[in-house]
């Protein structure tokens with residue numbers, strides 16, 4: 001069965017096309033979803049892409065949280081039924097929607113950061129990381145202004161204890177993120193938010209790696225679909 005993966009476009013989304021392309025490369029069918037349409041059209045999973053939804057007004061993701069598309073998405077994700085991957089602005093939307101704990105605040109150096117960043121996979125026990133191995137290092141683009149992940153110490157302790165830190169920056173936080181956290185998951189492991197961009201690391205021609213494919217091939221494999229040859233996690 002080919003997994004149908006919805007990609008939500010909000011006003012100001014930037015990376016929806018790359019997300020759709022990455023989904024196709026990894027053997028699933030991308031389904032365009034519009035922010036103003038409450039219907040998820042029966043998709044098997046959803047990617048909330050990067051960008052500047054609603055111009056990042058108020059706070060990144062703060063307005064997107066109230067978009068009609070979130071009305072079906074939030075309960076389905078909360079119940080553990082619907083796999084959702086939030087990338088960068090998508091991660092910010094997931095935190096604003098309280099589907100993930102914590103918040104993404106201004107980078108500690110007050111500058112937009114745009115660079116290729118090494119991160120380590122901390123858990124494979126999610127809908128989106130099953131094809132990696134724990135401790136695997138990935139090279140992924142990082143491009144954000146509000147990438148500084150913060151949460152109360154007891155929340156961070158819970159995330160660490162329950163194995164819910166998904167990605168951690170290698171070589172220290174570039175943006176001040178608490179405990180070097182670059183991605184987290186919810187209690188069920190179906191909702192994952194990551195600050196770096198796996199969808200921009202799926203084609204050898206453009207680089208910087210194809211390490212990002214594993215997020216999508218994990219979803220495809222989990223849905224019982226065929227992962228195209230050469231697209232396994234980290235395949236060169």
Ligand SMILES: NC(=O)CC[C@H](N)C(=O)O
Pocket residue numbers: 049050051052053056060087088089090143144145146147
């Ligand atoms: N690349 C992105 O998704 C950017 C996210 C957000 N607008 C920020 O600058 O932090």
